[in-house]
Amino acid sequence: MKLGFYAVLGKRDYLNLNNKKVGIWELTEYQPTGWLCSLFIKPEVIPQNCPIIHDCGAFGYRDQDYPTINSQYVDAQWAANRYRERSREGDTVVAPDNLLLGNINWRRQYNLEQAQIFIRIAQEKLPDRKPLATIHGLSIQEKIEYGIKLYQLGYKRLGIGGLAQQASHYSTNLYIIKAIIQAIHSFEKTVHFHVFGLCSPQYAKAFFEMGISFDGSTHARETFSSNTLLFNNGENLLRYPIHQAPKCSCRVCAIASGTAKSAIAFDGALPIAQGAVPFGNIAQRLGTRIARKHNINSQLIENRTSSIIRLAHNLNSLLRTYHHIKKPETLYLVAGCGKQSKQRTAAKDVYCSHHFQVCRQYAEAQGKWYILSPLHKVLKPEQVISPYDKSPNSLSLKERQLWAQQVASHIMETTNPNVEIIFLTGKLYRQQVIPILQTHNYTTRTPMEGLGIGQQIKWLLNQLSTPKQLALKL
Ligand SMILES: [Zn+2]
Incomplete structure (x- = not known):
């Protein structure tokens, strides 16, 4: 299961434009690791091509005597059927559970029974999905004992729930989470932990350091x-x-x-x-x-x-x-395009258009950067080259695919997957490169996607002049 933040998806987190549903992830520059989608969400609005945690959304039926979604009783069999319809290979599926409120003893029994049945069904009927069960308990001792029970049932992924209501008790919550992880890791180091419902920057910092995943809906609550x-x-x-x-x-x-x-x-x-x-x-x-x-x-x-x-x-x-x-290491990629100098010189000076030079200034201010060239593939800024006449438009589709493969291979040979790859390039320089990098687990970002050349220059100059950017560099 991929580490990091899973944003909680709401039922209607999309714009209706021109009869098309535009998900909020299509609007944002940054992307979460994945999304947490409860069974309250319609399958057709679930994001594609990113990790999804499917769960029953216990918070949504916490006040009901018996857990129901759309008048259907929620149990392991029903949830597994719903997950089978909506999940894809590699997704995480969560055993139905209930918060320990109200009739606590009944809920304790329900949680354990559903976890027992769900792991069997998941292993038989959902073999490509990753089952996860959530640890509940009123005391640390109860949580640890229940976590061990879930591990012994066969769960390799454990969720820690029921802490969101006391989110402001940061130290207590962190103490509880660490105690549970330590106890279960003494049995088995490879168990993955996910914390439900805590995502403030303070928590996020701790979770990134601990190497666990987490989710939250702060963005929705604030809105x-x-x-x-x-x-x-x-x-x-x-x-x-x-x-x-x-x-x-x-x-x-x-x-x-x-x-x-x-x-x-x-x-x-x-x-x-x-x-x-x-x-x-x-x-x-x-x-x-x-x-x-x-x-x-x-x-x-x-x-x-x-x-x-x-x-x-x-x-x-x-x-x-x-x-x-997280402060990930970054590698900026700038397109070597536009007007070129007449002399043989360092690549960073060969391209002399205003657009390239502003991209260069911005990339230099961020740290490591390379230039993408239709002729040379990937160039270090200091590499000396002669002016040439070749643009991505002059390449056939097949040549461009080969070029993209060579560019991606060069990046992967010289850069590890923890480094975020940021494209300050037009579409032709990135559209076939990005999918290759992403299938090899690289994170990519295209901050100027959708901006025209003039708007890009404006955006870059704006970024270079804001104090925020200076703060980032320190
Ligand atoms: Zn804004």
Whole structure:
């Protein structure tokens, strides 16, 4: 199971644009490790091509006498059938459980029985999925004993639940989590642990260090309950009431304000704004415009559309905070394109367009960077080359595929998978390279995706001039 943060997916975490559901992950610059999707979620809105933890969503039926979802009694057999319909190879599937509230003894018995039945069904009927059972208990002792029982039943993945209600008790929670892990690791070192419902930056930092996965819905809570906008300042997550929020130029807000030509077919449904404008206005204008176009009650759509954009922005801020906490090593890739100098010189000086030179300035400020060239594949900036005449457009599809394979192989030979690969390049320089890297477990990011050349230059200069960026470098 992949380590890191799994964002909790809500039932309606998508925009309806041009009859297409656009998931919030299509709007954000940063991506979570994966998503936690409960059985309350419709299968068709579950993200594709990333790790998913499927669970019963015990929090959703915590107050019911008997656990039900859509009037169906939740038990191991029913859950396994639902998981079989919606999960893919490699996904994690969670044994049905119940929080220890109300009729605690009945719930204890229910949890153990379902875990016993579920592992048998999962091994027989869901052999490519990874079963996980959740540890509950009122005391540390009970949690440890129950965790050992689950391990003995055959679970290699254990969840630690029931701590979210006391999230503010950071030290206590961490003590409990460490005690459980230590006790079970004394039996078997390879058991994977996942903590349910704790995801503040403080917890995230501890979990990254401990090498365990975790999930949370802070982005949703801040959006729908507190009505706040999240921003990040290095490792700190900042909360602003909407009307006091600063201007934002994150990818979500750029798309919403119409300053980004998104890869998604927004088809003119978005207003065109000059530069970044205050966030509340964008969402409102966006909502009104869509409402007018589709002849829908504008109040209704304004609220929903602006909420979803705020949700995506908040998730992006949370993920950016984690990114600062993890501080992954990075490798920036810049496209060697445009006008070239007439002399044989270092690659970084051969390409002399304004666009290349701004990309270079930004990449140099971040650390390690390479240049991608249709002729030379991957160049170190200092490597001396002669000017040449070859652009990606001059390559056939087959030649471009070969080129992408050679570029990806070069990167993989020189860079380990913990290094995040960031593309400051156009589509032709990345679209066939990224899938190869991703299948080899590399994380990639394309911060300027969807921006035109002029907008890219503006974005780069903006990043170079903001104090946040300076703070990042320290
Ligand atoms: Zn934003």
